[in-house]
Amino acid sequence: MRNSWVTLTLLTLTQPALATEYLTVDAAQKLAFPEAQSFVPANIVFKPADLEAIERLSGQRPRTRGEQVWRAEGGKGLLGFFILDYVIGKHLVIDYAVALDPDGRVRRVEILQYRESYGGEIANADWLGQFIGKTSHDPLELDRDIRNISGATLSSRHVSEGLKRVLAIYDVCLK
Amino acid sequence: MSASNNLKRARPLLGTFVEIEAPAHAAIDAGFAAVDKVHRLMSVHDAASEVSLLNREAAMRWVEVHPWTFEVLSVACDLYQRSSGVFDVTVAQGRGGAIWLRDGAVRFDMPLKVDLGGIAKGFAVDRAIAALVEAGASHGLVNAGGDLRVFGEEAVTVHLRDPRREGGILGCVSVHDQALASSAFPHPLPLCGRGGDPSRSDGGVREAAARWEGWGAPSHPHSALSRKRERVPSFARQARVIGASVIAPTCILADALTKIVGACGEAALPLLTRTLARALFITETGELHRAA
Numbered sequence: 001m002r003n004s005w006v007t008l009t010l011l012t013l014t015q016p017a018l019a020t021e022y023l024t025v026d027a028a029q030k031l032a033f034p035e036a037q038s039f040v041p042a043n044i045v046f047k048p049a050d051l052e053a054i055e056r057l058s059g060q061r062p063r064t065r066g067e068q069v070w071r072a073e074g075g076k077g078l079l080g081f082f083i084l085d086y087v088i089g090k091h092l093v094i095d096y097a098v099a100l101d102p103d104g105r106v107r108r109v110e111i112l113q114y115r116e117s118y119g120g121e122i123a124n125a126d127w128l129g130q131f132i133g134k135t136s137h138d139p140l141e142l143d144r145d146i147r148n149i150s151g152a153t154l155s156s157r158h159v160s161e162g163l164k165r166v167l168a169i170y171d172v173c174l175k
Numbered sequence: 176m177s178a179s180n181n182l183k184r185a186r187p188l189l190g191t192f193v194e195i196e197a198p199a200h201a202a203i204d205a206g207f208a209a210v211d212k213v214h215r216l217m218s219v220h221d222a223a224s225e226v227s228l229l230n231r232e233a234a235m236r237w238v239e240v241h242p243w244t245f246e247v248l249s250v251a252c253d254l255y256q257r258s259s260g261v262f263d264v265t266v267a268q269g270r271g272g273a274i275w276l277r278d279g280a281v282r283f284d285m286p287l288k289v290d291l292g293g294i295a296k297g298f299a300v301d302r303a304i305a306a307l308v309e310a311g312a313s314h315g316l317v318n319a320g321g322d323l324r325v326f327g328e329e330a331v332t333v334h335l336r337d338p339r340r341e342g343g344i345l346g347c348v349s350v351h352d353q354a355l356a357s358s359a360f361p362h363p364l365p366l367c368g369r370g371g372d373p374s375r376s377d378g379g380v381r382e383a384a385a386r387w388e389g390w391g392a393p394s395h396p397h398s399a400l401s402r403k404r405e406r407v408p409s410f411a412r413q414a415r416v417i418g419a420s421v422i423a424p425t426c427i428l429a430d431a432l433t434k435i436v437g438a439c440g441e442a443a444l445p446l447l448t449r450t451l452a453r454a455l456f457i458t459e460t461g462e463l464h465r466a467a
Contacts, residue, residue: 022184022194031200096187111185111192149334150321150357150420156187163187 019115025097028110029082032099033072036079040071044173057168060161067169078102081174084112087162092116096159104170109163116149189214189296191320195303202310206303206317213299216244217291229281230288237280245279247291247298250427252276254294257446258435264289297356297430300324304426317426324354324426338418338457345418345457354426358433359418414458416440423452441466 023031029039045066046054055061068084081100086093092115099107183196184203188210195206218224225244232238240248252274254262265272265287272287291298300317304324307315314327325331330351337343338359348355419436423429428450436443436454444466447454453467 020183020185031204109187111187114185114192149336150318150323150355156191159187 019113021113023097023110023112025084025112028097028112029070029072032082032097032108032110033074033079035074036072037075038073039082040073042069042071042081043067044069044169046173050172053172054165054168057171058165060165060168062165062169067166067173069174072099080107081170083166083169085162085166087158089114089116089158094159096162098163098166100170100174104167104175106163106167109159111159186210189299189319191296193299193303193320194318195307195315196317197307197310197312197315199310199312202307202312202315205306205310206315209302209306210299210317210319213243213295213302216241217247217295217298219288219290219292226289226291229283233281234283234286237277237282239280242279243298243302245276245281247295247427248274248281248289249276250298250431251289251291251294254431254435257449258439258443261438262293262431262435264291264294266290293434294427294431296320297322297354297426297428300354300426300430322354322356322426322430323350324429325350326352335420335455336418339461348420348422348455350422353422353424354429355420355422356426356429356433357418357420358437360416360437414440414460414462416456417459419454419456421447421452421454423450428452436466440464 029036033039043066044050046062046064051061070082072079072082080102083098083100084095085098086095088094093113094111094115095113096109096111098109101107180198181196182198182200182203183194184200184207185192185194186207187193188207193207193210195203197203197206215221215223216225219226219230221227225240229238229240229244248264251262251264255264265274265283266289273284274289275282275284296319300319300322301324303317304315304326307317308326314325314329316325316331317323321336323333330349332347333350333355334347335345335357336359337345338361416437419433421429421432421436423432429452432443432447432450432452432454435446436456440456440458441464443454447466453465455463455465457463
């Protein structure tokens, strides 16, 4: 146990994390259900039988004891559900929200917060020559400076797996 | 592009994270709608997509397609010609195979499959940018898993991932009213014939499908490459390219050209020049090149 803490600390030191906050929960709710008058918390606490049913439907056992859910209410009643979930991406946590119609159809999936780790140094800045914005003499501040990244495609597979689990949670607990 | 007056959102689309930055949520919504439409038209994994329809029926009859699908196929065929067959979206069941395009309709001269995974992501970025403009945004940025395009008065700094080190940054480039796409080639390209894995005799269909599938597994970004190595004789003398970035006027071009640069290295220079593009690439021996 002690060892894993040490490893974690080292990882944290050598792999600075960049967090991008796209939307707050409030903002995401209003975007998903612009016609809603209120968002009523309707959090779920899983019963043992729920966990089994969710795992049977989605192939995944929830890692949490419950799920954060809001009912989007309009003038004529229920407009849908807003569910806050998270998955582990390649290494770090991705917060995302799923908006469902009352019948469980996916209205939208939106990333709320994305974290990624970086090596923390520029390998070789000079070769870029005329393309360069910053140089190696001008150290990067990861949180502030790195805003746009181009490179190997990041897979959204973890989010799609999470979505499957969220839909199973709807079937078991909200339907 | 200052951060203060911008909104930035991300959604899982095209098998990756698509990020859109613009001054208003309505514009961002329009951008995501365009990406979603490209996804629905061109996903090879969705049986209801037009690409799947073509793969089922275009060998037997002319199939009318949406103008966007037609446009992507036109650009793909043009790049096939211009790259002497290096860039190839067809996955032939046997040898040869041609795509005919006429009046918004498509026909194959023999049973074959197309996979637009190596080009449609760039096209989706271009359509999203067009949607932002149409929605009245003064500036914006669309980044589909590293293939991105910027418009507006200000230049944007973009960092390039280092294909050799996870989490590493190679450097940064300034992008202004342009597109930038990057591809990493961690495994030898089938094209190169340099110890390409013979077990991958499916012509890349499986991995291309996985890559392009909306909710798919990660995969290698060279599905659009043919295996016609003999057409790139100069390649044999070069070290293998493990990562390439291309700056071009449009993202569909930048996206496709990264694959050609990945296969051909500096031999792609004439094509880059003709398409007003610039490339940066890194070889397995760690050499960094600029072709501009």
